[in-house]
Amino acid sequence: MKVILGLGNPGLRYRYSRHNLGFAVIEKLAKKQKIRISQKGFKCLLGQGQIQGQPVVLLKSLTFMNLSGQAARAIVKQKRIKPADLLVIVDDINLPLGKIRIRSGGSDGGHLGLRSIIEALGSKNFVRLRIGIGAPTLKAENKKLTQHVLGRFNKKETKVINQAVPEAASACVLWATEGIQVAMNKFN
Numbered sequence: 295m296k297v298i299l300g301l302g303n304p305g306l307r308y309r310y311s312r313h314n315l316g317f318a319v320i321e322k323l324a325k326k327q328k329i330r331i332s333q334k335g336f337k338c339l340l341g342q343g344q345i346q347g348q349p350v351v352l353l354k355s356l357t358f359m360n361l362s363g364q365a366a367r368a369i370v371k372q373k374r375i376k377p378a379d380l381l382v383i384v385d386d387i388n389l390p391l392g393k394i395r396i397r398s399g400g401s402d403g404g405h406l407g408l409r410s411i412i413e414a415l416g417s418k419n420f421v422r423l424r425i426g427i428g429a430p431t432l433k434a435e436n437k438k439l440t441q442h443v444l445g446r447f448n449k450k451e452t453k454v455i456n457q458a459v460p461e462a463a464s465a466c467v468l469w470a471t472e473g474i475q476v477a478m479n480k481f482n
Contacts, residue, residue: 295349295350295351295373295375295379296345296348296349296350296351296379296381296469296470297350297351297353297369297370297373297375297379297380297381298320298323298350298351298352298353298381298383298466298470299316299338299353299355299362299365299366299369299380299381299382299383300315300316300317300318300319300320300321300352300353300354300355300383301313301316301317301355301359301362301382301383301384301385301407302314302315302316302317302354302355302359303358303359303444304355304356304357304358308444310446310447311443311444311445311446312385312427312442312443312444312445312446312447313359313385313443313444314385315383315384315385315425315427315455315459315462316354316355316382316383316384316385317354318455318459319383319423319425319459319462319463319466320352320353320354320383321354322459322460322462322463323352323463323466323467324341324352326460326463326467327343327344327345327350327467328343329341329342329343329350329352330343331352331354334356336353336365336368336369336372337355337356337357337364337365337368338353338354338355338356338365338368338369339353339354339356340352340353340354345466345467345470345471346467346470346471347471348470348471350470351369351373353365353369359406359407359410360406360407360410361410362382362407362408362410362411363410363411363412363413363414363415364410364414366380366382366410366411366414366415366420367414367415370415376419377415377417377419377420378398378419378420378421378474380420380421381396381420381421381422381423381466381469381470382407382408382411382420382421382422382423383422383423383425383462383466384405384407384408384422384423384424384425385405385424385425385426385427385443386403386405386424386425386426386427387426387427387428387429387430387439387442387443388403388404388426388429389424389425389426389427389428390426390428391426391427391428391451391454391455392425392426392454392455392457392458393425393426393458394423394424394425394426394458394461394462394465394481394482395422395423395424395426395481395482396421396422396423396424396465396469396474396477396478396481396482397421397422397474397478397482398419398420398421398422398474399418399419399420400418400422401418403424408422421469421474423462423465423466423469425455425458425459425462426458427442427443428451429442430442461481464481465477465480465481468480468481
């Protein structure tokens with residue numbers, strides 16, 4: 295079984311924020327794979343199904359970003375999966391807008407959601423799919439980082455993100471069906 299966890303913040307206030315790209319990818323993937331996300335469990339909204347014969351659980355964390363480890367720990371413990379069978383989808387200010395990177399293991403890179411998961415699992419050995427949201431512009435340099443990640447994309451940025459989200463969903467499919475190395479070779 296593969297578990298794909300999209301990170302974000304719950305509530306309408308954050309629905310279209312940069313920080314909620316993990317949710318957007320899960321929604322796109324669920325629609326594409328005809329998996330209904332309607333159950334509650336593991337501190338998440340979830341749907342179970344198959345991607346090309348591979349059993350999967352798709353999740354949208356109901357915790358706030360900084361507490362994402364609670365959801366990750368709950369699903370890993372309950373389903374008894376190895377961290378390597380967990381893919382976490384997050385936004386990343388260190389990547390250019392719309393750029394996708396998938397890899398196994400590594401540090402949190404300053405992302406508090408990833409930090410929470412690493413601490414909760416006691417392991418860095420899960421897969422991360424990061425989608426670039428870019429750093430704040432010079433014009434917005436005086437804004438706090440929090441304002442940037444909780445802000446919304448402008449029209450120009452939205453066009454780029456609308457191309458990146460389906461690409462990220464495709465990366466999830468490839469990871470679930472062919473493995474991390476194949477996904478990295480195609481999407482990095």
